[in-house]
Amino acid sequence: MTEALTLWRPTGPAELALVRASGWREWPPRLPDQPIFYPVLNEDYAVRIAREWNLPRDGEGHVTRFRVDADFARRYPVRQVGGRTILELWVPAEELAEFNSHLRGPITLVRSFLPDHPEGVEPG
Secondary structure: OOOEEEEEEEEOHHHHHHHHHOOOOOOOOOOOOOOEEOOEOOHHHHHHHHHHHHHHHHOOEEEEEEEEEHHHHOOOOEEEOOOOOOEEEOEEHHHHHHHHOOEOOOOEEEEEEEOOEEEEEOOO
């Protein structure tokens, strides 16, 4: 079996509810205005998006972590969308079901940013 690549995904409440409904096993299909699924390559960047973008826009923001088969993930480009550590893996929406089939283990909620806890809280 090949290595696994660890990725993070900042999410709002709607996407998190769909992930939870899947048993923490898959990412939901993209909406029509979302042509790319873009998990990020480091937790700090995911935290920044969840706290600075999802929380103000959606009332809460969450950071998830998951693993995917590294050999499979190499087919997707890594995009630098800002500074040196602002890196995203770009998966076309039409390939998300196949991407999901290469996840290794469950998607894990690692931190939530809520109106009464804007500094973030860990689950549990």
